[in-house]
Amino acid sequence: MRRRDFLALAAGTVAASSSGSWAQRTAVPHIGVLWHAGSAEEEDIYLSVVQKAFGDLGYTDGKTIVLEHRFPAEQADRFRSMAQELVAKKPDVIVAVTELGARELRKATSTIPIVVVLSPDPIAAGLIESLAHPGGNVTGLSLMSVDLSGKRLALLKEAVPNISRVTLMVDPKDPSSKQVAASSLAAAKDLSLELRIAEVTSPATIDAALAEAVAARSEALITGAGPLMFNERARIGSFVSAKRLPTEVAVAEMLPFGALLSYGQDFPEYFRRAVTYVDRILKGAKPADLPVEQPSRLKLTLNMKAAKSLNLEIPASLLASADEILE
Numbered sequence: 029m030r031r032r033d034f035l036a037l038a039a040g041t042v043a044a045s046s047s048g049s050w051a052q053r054t055a056v057p058h059i060g061v062l063w064h065a066g067s068a069e070e071e072d073i074y075l076s077v078v079q080k081a082f083g084d085l086g087y088t089d090g091k092t093i094v095l096e097h098r099f100p101a102e103q104a105d106r107f108r109s110m111a112q113e114l115v116a117k118k119p120d121v122i123v124a125v126t127e128l129g130a131r132e133l134r135k136a137t138s139t140i141p142i143v144v145v146l147s148p149d150p151i152a153a154g155l156i157e158s159l160a161h162p163g164g165n166v167t168g169l170s171l172m173s174v175d176l177s178g179k180r181l182a183l184l185k186e187a188v189p190n191i192s193r194v195t196l197m198v199d200p201k202d203p204s205s206k207q208v209a210a211s212s213l214a215a216a217k218d219l220s221l222e223l224r225i226a227e228v229t230s231p232a233t234i235d236a237a238l239a240e241a242v243a244a245r246s247e248a249l250i251t252g253a254g255p256l257m258f259n260e261r262a263r264i265g266s267f268v269s270a271k272r273l274p275t276e277v278a279v280a281e282m283l284p285f286g287a288l289l290s291y292g293q294d295f296p297e298y299f300r301r302a303v304t305y306v307d308r309i310l311k312g313a314k315p316a317d318l319p320v321e322q323p324s325r326l327k328l329t330l331n332m333k334a335a336k337s338l339n340l341e342i343p344a345s346l347l348a349s350a351d352e353i354l355e
Contacts, residue, residue, distance in 0.1 A: 057310050058094045060114035060122040062129040064255040066101030073281050074125075077296045081303035100129070102255060107132045115140060121306050124168075126255060127153050127203065134166055141315045144168035145302040146295070148204050150320060159320045167315040168305055169298050171253075172322045176278075177208050178215035180291050183328065184248055184276045185219055186346050187289055187335075191248045191274070193222045195241035197234075200227050202254035212250070234260050238267045246273070253278035253292065261285045274338055280329040283354055288334045294327045327351045 061078070063071050075097070079089065087093040098114060100106035111132035114122055121141045124130035130144040134155055148171050150156045157163035159170065185191060196212050198205040209225050216223035224244055226237040241249055249268060251257045257264070258279055265285025268275040277283065278292040301321060308318060329352040335342050347353070 056092060056094055057121075058096065058117070058119040059306060060117065060119040061095060061097045062107070062110055062114060062122065062124050062133060063097060063099050064102060064126045064129065065259050066099050068097060068099065070259065071097075071099065074296065074299050077299045078123075078303060081300045082306075085303065085307050087307075102259065104128070108135075112136050121309050123302060123306060127155070130155055130166060130168075134164075138165055140165060141309045142166045142168075143302050143305045143309070143315075145298050146171060148172070148202075153203075156320055159322065161316070162318065162320055163316050165315050167318040167320055168302055169321045170323075171293055175207060175211050176292060176326070177211035178218070180250060180276055180278075181212060181215045181219055181221065181223075183289060183291055183346070184250060184274070185221065187276075187330075187342060188248055188274045188338075188340060189343075191221070193224075193244070193246045194248045194250060195224050195226050195237075195244065195246040196250045196252065197226045197228055197237055197241070197257070198252035199254045199256045200229060201256070202252060205252060205254070208252050228256065231256070231260055231263070234263055235267070238264070238271075242271055242273070249273050249275040251275070251277050251282075251287075258282060269334070269337065272338055274334075274340070280327060280352065283329055283331045283334075286331075286334060288331055288338065288340070290327075290329045292326060293323045294325065325351075329354065 065071050068075055082089065082093060089095050098110040100110050107128055115136040119140065121143060122133055124133050124142055124144045125146060127147040130142060130147060131153060133142050142165055144150060144155060144166060145168060147153060147155065150170050155166045198209055213223055226241060228234050228237045251264060261282040262285050265287060269286035275287040277287045277290045279295055280290045281295065283290055305318060309315060328350050330342060330350045331354045
């Protein structure tokens with residue numbers, strides 16, 4: 029399916045479903061999906077993964093299953109209202125892409141099954157009782173926010189050995205931001221790096237934070253995880269490319285926009301696995317009995333195009349340990 033046709037289908041599904049109730053629907057399963065960005069186009073990378081994953085399991089959107097997408101554009105009030113809107117339609121399952129979305133959905137229903145995709149710690153968030161026995165109407169996957177701060181800094185220094193000053197850009201709204209900042213400062217000390225923390229809370233603050241990193245003579249940049257960084261991947265990539273600033277990100281799908289390397293969870297695999305949870309629930313499994321999965325592997329990806337533009341020769345040891353290399 030062409031990308032334009034795919035986005036039209038996604039938008040059409042929303043329009044067709046949102047005009048009325050599902051109360052008198054046929055036996056075709058209806059699935060709500062609460063995303064985090066503001067449109068199908070912004071979510072295209074992972075929305076297409078979801079669509080394909082359902083297709084691989086034999087579902088056809090609009091025929092054997094109906095997907096209704098909601099895009100809250102990172103706004104807390106929209107997360108809340110869209111969660112309530114989806115619950116009011118009484119779907120068979122709702123997919124919550126983020127922990128914030130899952131929390132709002134959990135407030136709105138204790139009966140409709142909820143599959144969470146990207147939750148740093150669903151136990152701490154109050155979504156489940158335990159990984160092995162979720163115990164309620166929420167199941168899915170957990171990032172378990174394994175502290176990767178030290179490893180990320182070490183990888184960055186391995187890729188760019190001569191750096192001494194680094195800026196870490198974090199979103200304080202991200203649940204793990206305080207831990208990441210503290211751990212990164214400790215790791216930087218061990219690596220003899222001077223690390224400064226830049227907090228960004230909205231797209232409007234990113235430009236200033238990037239400019240300040242350059243003004244502070246930072247020789248490299250690391251971005252924390254979280255939806256804001258991902259949504260602004262083009263803005264960040266354009267800046268670091270123009271300023272020739274070696275950058276490490278947490279999400280591999282941000283690399284084509286100009287970052288040098290990424291290290292973290294395999295997010296497309298998370299979305300594929302979330303779809304299998306939906307399939308199991310549609311076939312009769314109860315969320316309370318479906319153990320929450322933890323990451324099975326972490327992924328190192330290198331962007332050789334960025335390395336070339338920076339005149340960097342990536343060490344052979346790093347090339348050998350990479351899971352994916354973008355040429």
